[in-house]
Amino acid sequence: MARIIALDFGKQRTGIAVxxxxxxxxSGLVTVNxxxxLKYLQDYIAKENIARIVVGEPKQWNNTPSESEVLxxxxxxxxxxxxxxxxxxRQDERFTSKVAFQTMVQAGLKKKQRRNKELxxxxxxxLILQSYLNRK
Incomplete structure (x- = not known):
């Protein structure tokens, strides 16, 4: 079977899980600029068998697209x-950043480590990828 890769797309950085x-x-893979x-994905997909790409879908509370959807x-x-x-x-990504931060707190990471936006x-x-897998 092939892997599924997920992206938490951001203006500056994109988190990747597989x-x-x-x-x-x-599992978390890396965060890239x-x-x-696209270059990172081309290199990765050339080496790994990827069945599907899941991209986070940012939404507002009222289920309308977030302003970052334009990017x-x-x-x-x-x-x-x-x-x-x-x-x-696409996978709804509401609250994933908050849950990620909370996960870091619960894991006992120090304040300095929790400021690591790449992490x-x-x-x-x-979290986006695990939600997608749970939905399937």
Whole structure:
């Protein structure tokens, strides 16, 4: 079986998570500079068998798209052009950053470690992917 990769897309940074080959467990992979995201994905997908890409879908409380969706749409277009044979799904990402931060607190990370925005993005991508797996 192939892996599923998930993205917590951001203006500056994008958190990335991936499943095991059986698509049972979501694990944080890395956080990359968003400007370098497509290149990173091309390199990663050349080495790994990827069945699907899941991109977080930011929404407001009232279920309308968040203002950051404007940044995600052009990226999705490029993603589809770059990887036409890989299906792309969306997953509601409301509250993932808050849950990621709370997870860090519960794990006992020190204040300095909890300020690491890259780690928050990676954990958020993992939460997006785990939510997607639970939904399936």
């Amino acid at each position: 499943t095991d080959e059986l698509q049972l467990i979501a 968003t400007k370098e995201l 995600i749409q052009p990226f999705l277009k490029k993603l589809k052009e770059t990887f036409p044979s890989i299906p792309i799904d 928050i993005d990676e954990i958020s991508a993992t």
